Amino acid sequence: METLVAALTVFVLAVFVGFEIINKIPPTLHTPLMSGSNAISGVTLIGALLSAGAQHTELTTWLGFTAVVFATVNVVGGFMVTNRMLSMFRRK
Amino acid sequence: MSPTFINFAYLVAATLFIWGLKGLTHPRTAVQGNRYGALAMFIAVAATLLDQQILSFEWILLGVVIGGLIGAALAAKIAMTDMPQLVALFNGFGGGASVLVAGAALLEAGMPTTAAATNTFTVATAASGIIGAVTFSGSIIAFAKLQELMSGNPIMFPGQKILNALVALASVALGGWIVVDPAAVEPYWVMTAAAFLLGILIVIPIGGADMPVIIAFLNAASGLAAAATGFVLGNNILIVAGSLVGASGLILTQIMCKAMNRSLGNVFFGGVGGTVVVGAGNEIYEGKIKSTSAEEVAMLFDVAKRVVIVPGYGMAVAQAQHAVRDMANILESRGIEVEYAIHPVAGRMPGHMNVLLAEAEVPYEKLKEMVHINPTFDQTDVALVIGANDVVNPLAREDNSGPISGMPILDVDKARTVVVIKRSLSPGFAGIANPLFSADNTLMYFASAKEAILDLVAALKEG
Numbered sequence: 001m002e003t004l005v006a007a008l009t010v011f012v013l014a015v016f017v018g019f020e021i022i023n024k025i026p027p028t029l030h031t032p033l034m035s036g037s038n039a040i041s042g043v044t045l046i047g048a049l050l051s052a053g054a055q056h057t058e059l060t061t062w063l064g065f066t067a068v069v070f071a072t073v074n075v076v077g078g079f080m081v082t083n084r085m086l087s088m089f090r091r092k
Numbered sequence: 093m094s095p096t097f098i099n100f101a102y103l104v105a106a107t108l109f110i111w112g113l114k115g116l117t118h119p120r121t122a123v124q125g126n127r128y129g130a131l132a133m134f135i136a137v138a139a140t141l142l143d144q145q146i147l148s149f150e151w152i153l154l155g156v157v158i159g160g161l162i163g164a165a166l167a168a169k170i171a172m173t174d175m176p177q178l179v180a181l182f183n184g185f186g187g188g189a190s191v192l193v194a195g196a197a198l199l200e201a202g203m204p205t206t207a208a209a210t211n212t213f214t215v216a217t218a219a220s221g222i223i224g225a226v227t228f229s230g231s232i233i234a235f236a237k238l239q240e241l242m243s244g245n246p247i248m249f250p251g252q253k254i255l256n257a258l259v260a261l262a263s264v265a266l267g268g269w270i271v272v273d274p275a276a277v278e279p280y281w282v283m284t285a286a287a288f289l290l291g292i293l294i295v296i297p298i299g300g301a302d303m304p305v306i307i308a309f310l311n312a313a314s315g316l317a318a319a320a321t322g323f324v325l326g327n328n329i330l331i332v333a334g335s336l337v338g339a340s341g342l343i344l345t346q347i348m349c350k351a352m353n354r355s356l357g358n359v360f361f362g363g364v365g366g367t368v369v370v371g372a373g374n375e376i377y378e379g380k381i382k383s384t385s386a387e388e389v390a391m392l393f394d395v396a397k398r399v400v401i402v403p404g405y406g407m408a409v410a411q412a413q414h415a416v417r418d419m420a421n422i423l424e425s426r427g428i429e430v431e432y433a434i435h436p437v438a439g440r441m442p443g444h445m446n447v448l449l450a451e452a453e454v455p456y457e458k459l460k461e462m463v464h465i466n467p468t469f470d471q472t473d474v475a476l477v478i479g480a481n482d483v484v485n486p487l488a489r490e491d492n493s494g495p496i497s498g499m500p501i502l503d504v505d506k507a508r509t510v511v512v513i514k515r516s517l518s519p520g521f522a523g524i525a526n527p528l529f530s531a532d533n534t535l536m537y538f539a540s541a542k543e544a545i546l547d548l549v550a551a552l553k554e555g
Contacts, residue, residue: 018339030443053146072159080167
């Protein structure tokens, strides 16, 4: 129960921080915001690394491995494409 | 490495994620912000690799190399017009990863060496599986529609809502089974399969015009799936990063709904978009349409002081943005003030049109939001509408029950002269006629966007 409350606290506070910051992001940058936050949601990679490396059973290793592939596509692709887009935004 | 050290590294990463998002509040700091995000991810991954639970690195290395190559290739090759598909695909991968990680965690929890599963763990596992699977299949359908692998029209059939409700109930019930009996691994995969089906059922009735909403929504869902996985693993960085993304996606979903004056429920169950009413509005156009030519528009520009360009998706489809930029440069060199009016749903995802124009090297200061540009139309000499339709339809301002009534629009009709570049008088996504085309101060320039702009550039150079 203790850990649940601690985790929920983190969750709720992070949601509020998210709302505060993201409301300030101008519409011009909404597409990069989506691809960039997409890359951030690839943070599931961390859970995938633990499953793929812990070697509990062959099945969990396979699940972990596939998850590592999925999440890395998300992370690497997300940050790279965001960088590509953002470097196009120029002033006069 | 001690868990305290790893958790400390996660705290640093979480701070950098937030710092990175803060960088996105201005185009000047955005590139740096994105780098902070990537650095945060690197720190989180590096710290995780020091965890004692990890015994072998070969599968990890192979997975990272394969995933990294696919991701890098997609990111480097994708055309900016195809960005919505790519984001949909990435959302799907994120959701899929959450399903697999939660499934693996459930399998591990069933083993005698690990601690007994708590209710928090099982509830989070069920949530992670359901949200992740809906995100995965929903995103794949969204991708297929946007990539035109399947028709973008809404697919509807009788009893659809009842079927959706039953499938949703079934997956939640199976999730409940896992909570009661954590050793039951099979129900997890059946639940995931049901949620997978649900994702497909939710997205197939959604039409092309509503895609921006559904992509933003799936973006939020991929974040929430990651956060749920964080509860499964008791991992703070997943919870923080996931909830940031969830918040971001929810805000964008709300902005998109507002821009179309629709509720989220209406988007999911309305099935609007893609239905074109044939022959609509011929009577309101009859005999009132004035068509124009490149030479005539060039003469209008000769006496103009301020021109506002209104790009629609038709411009992007015709790949006319570079030609438009060239034309704007000529106008500016003659001392004419040029700005761009960007409607929130001008592209196929939030902010899409801005990226397409940025790619054509239009400076971002010239891209004006609807609320900022609308008061300036009555001081505008020429409003040049390129391939946009519903977002400039004055019918939206009238209080009737039409499909777009109440939708915020760009008030181009208040400009001294409106020039509309369009192939024909065919209606837009909303399937209704546009009285702007037959207004007294409107000239119709019938041509494809690129052709028209190139002819205009030629006419400007001659004149």
